[in-house]
Amino acid sequence: MTGRSGRVRSETARVAILQATARIFGSRGYDHLTIEGVAAEAGVGKQTIYRWWHSKGELVADALLEGLLLPEPLLPPDTGDLRADLTTWLRDVFGLLQRPGGDDLVRSLAAAAAENADVGRRIRDSLGATSELAARLRTGVEAGQLPPGVAIEDFGDVLVGAVVLRALARTETDEAAAERLVSVVLGGAPQR
Amino acid sequence: MTGRSGRVRSETARVAILQATARIFGSRGYDHLTIEGVAAEAGVGKQTIYRWWHSKGELVADALLEGLLLPEPLLPPDTGDLRADLTTWLRDVFGLLQRPGGDDLVRSLAAAAAENADVGRRIRDSLGATSELAARLRTGVEAGQLPPGVAIEDFGDVLVGAVVLRALARTETDEAAAERLVSVVLGGAPQR
Amino acid sequence: MTGRSGRVRSETARVAILQATARIFGSRGYDHLTIEGVAAEAGVGKQTIYRWWHSKGELVADALLEGLLLPEPLLPPDTGDLRADLTTWLRDVFGLLQRPGGDDLVRSLAAAAAENADVGRRIRDSLGATSELAARLRTGVEAGQLPPGVAIEDFGDVLVGAVVLRALARTETDEAAAERLVSVVLGGAPQR
Amino acid sequence: MTGRSGRVRSETARVAILQATARIFGSRGYDHLTIEGVAAEAGVGKQTIYRWWHSKGELVADALLEGLLLPEPLLPPDTGDLRADLTTWLRDVFGLLQRPGGDDLVRSLAAAAAENADVGRRIRDSLGATSELAARLRTGVEAGQLPPGVAIEDFGDVLVGAVVLRALARTETDEAAAERLVSVVLGGAPQR
DNA sequence: CTCTAATCGAGACGGTACGTCGTGTCTTAGC
DNA sequence: GCTAAGACACGACGTACCGTCTCGATTAGAG
Structure with a gap:
């Protein structure tokens, strides 16, 4: 089948990037979030980000999906009323x-x-x-x-x-x- | 009394800027809207924009206020129902x-x-x-x-x-x- | 005694690399010659180049030594004058x-x-x-x-x-x- | 004639750039000379370099022309022999x-x-x-x-x-x- | 005939520099 | 004093290569 080969994607880098994204997003907001900033914060080359995400939007979407952006969801009580x-x-x-x-x-x-x-x-x-x-x-x-x-x-x-x-x-x-x-x-x- | 003098603000420029803003906003969206782009489109120096507006947000807010961004507001009918x-x-x-x-x-x-x-x-x-x-x-x-x-x-x-x-x-x-x-x-x- | 063993160096790869080097050097010049380009052109992994040569300079030097870069040397005639x-x-x-x-x-x-x-x-x-x-x-x-x-x-x-x-x-x-x-x-x- | 206008080219920047070029060229050589390095050394934006020079070659050529690269030319003596x-x-x-x-x-x-x-x-x-x-x-x-x-x-x-x-x-x-x-x-x- | 180890292709990795775009400020000349 | 023009320092963009580092997969001797 497909000639898969080459080094495998680094989970360490992936996680570091998403966490850095979440950290910056939380502290500086979406429009001060830059790919360069994330790369620096995550200790990662820019290309490693661009290889797997196409835009900072996707980056945020992924961080969101991993639950890194939002606090725990709020439970509405059920008192009957x-x-x-x-x-x-x-x-x-x-x-x-x-x-x-x-x-x-x-x-x-x-x-x-x-x-x-x-x-x-x-x-x-x-x-x-x-x-x-x-x-x-x-x-x-x-x-x-x-x-x-x-x-x-x-x-x-x-x-x-x-x-x-x-x-x-x-x-x-x-x-x-x-x-x-x-x-x-x-x-x-x-x-x- | 006060040393009022000098050239007065150009209405032509003001209008050209807001219209250019609206044109670009409509065709390319908010995040492709740039001050430089507006200046070029309006045939205006950048400084003329910065003198009267502090950010592209204000620019858009003003264009919005002038009704240049939105289509005519929709009238809900009044049939009684x-x-x-x-x-x-x-x-x-x-x-x-x-x-x-x-x-x-x-x-x-x-x-x-x-x-x-x-x-x-x-x-x-x-x-x-x-x-x-x-x-x-x-x-x-x-x-x-x-x-x-x-x-x-x-x-x-x-x-x-x-x-x-x-x-x-x-x-x-x-x-x-x-x-x-x-x-x-x-x-x-x-x-x- | 010595742990000699393992796969032997591929002559095919060696030749392909030097020829690719010569081809690129000739068509695009020394400063558009890149190791990645040579690897791609030769159908070879980058590491295979780095294993045997330390710089693109050496690569070119070797291609030169193999006579792949220069046309046939010019013979001065001997007419007596x-x-x-x-x-x-x-x-x-x-x-x-x-x-x-x-x-x-x-x-x-x-x-x-x-x-x-x-x-x-x-x-x-x-x-x-x-x-x-x-x-x-x-x-x-x-x-x-x-x-x-x-x-x-x-x-x-x-x-x-x-x-x-x-x-x-x-x-x-x-x-x-x-x-x-x-x-x-x-x-x-x-x-x- | 032509409607010349706009800020005039900064001589300070021009000189700083050429001197930085000469300094780096002398200490690190032509191929460690980078536009970014020159910009940083000269305290100048990259764009200011790109506006006036098209390549690092031109930069070096200009520095050369200003006599910043070479030591004083050597005078051959004239003893009659x-x-x-x-x-x-x-x-x-x-x-x-x-x-x-x-x-x-x-x-x-x-x-x-x-x-x-x-x-x-x-x-x-x-x-x-x-x-x-x-x-x-x-x-x-x-x-x-x-x-x-x-x-x-x-x-x-x-x-x-x-x-x-x-x-x-x-x-x-x-x-x-x-x-x-x-x-x-x-x-x-x-x-x- | 297995075991072992160096090589191969592929390709991800942390980096550096590229050349471009936009920012907000400034400096001209012109009205 | 405002204007169009445009240079300036700066920051980020997205791309190209660097040299290094895994990965399976071959592929030769040595046992």
């Missing part, structure tokens, strides 16, 4: 954004997604049907808190989209905002 | 995205917003309380199609955020998706 | 230089010699005491056309040096120049 | 070659000349009809020590060519060699 649980989740998300660099992270991801289709798709994947949020929504449907035909993916999109938009637009993200957003999707007026 | 009207509006928006370069435009705006706070805020402004969508929602409240306490701004955010997220994630945007999204915010199952 | 014979020889040499790539070849050799001592020495060897020119000069001494104590090697150096210098300086090399050069070393004025 | 004077001159030249880096300098110039036509021509110019050597030869013709029709330029070429060839070939350059070379061009046997 869907409205309360979603509000709690959203409040936690907003809490992340308010931590120093939290909104920068989201904006950097948006910039990366804008430039690179892979990043976009992978962000979506990690938020989509397989996410913690979607799981909670599904139990909501089973418990009759949501109508049976509801589109769970779109439900999630709507919440996450609102979060992203607020990060891009630098809208304030306080607790009341969390409640208002939940009210928009669950109907009714905000509690407070 | 809010669900149908919102679905129509969303379908029209998706139509824009499906035109060649339509989703690139949204992604470019996201990239610009990620990099520059002004762009973010201005995008939000043009979509916010003063937008056509907000107006239609307000008539919905008056007509009793929406509960009186609903947060109109957040309602809009949620829809627009979903659109932006779909553009970033390259999610398909067909008619059924429009209906599903409307159902998420208005409750109930999609019609079809 | 030394001045005429030397002029003929020099005219032939100039003829080589005027062929397309002829002066490039000499300049490439100079560049190689400048960088690598071996090349320099080998060029000298092939032009020195063992050369055709030296042989003709020796018969000139025997025939009394040159004084008995004359330094034959230096005599050759002087002529070859003038040729190299003209190639480096891009001086024109016409027939009259050949006669003038011969006059310089043999004394008297040029014939024409 | 042409043979003695030429021998003295050649001995001095060989003395330069024997100083540390002296032959490297000549070889570097040869390499530069091989790569760049300008360098070649300028070396020739500075050694040619206008040189000190040519002047001494001319007085030799006037004094009847050389035949009237002798080609002075070629006479010089022959001597200089021999020197260059010896540098390239790493031939030893002792005093006896100087005498032998002079004998070749002046006829007769070396004195000693």
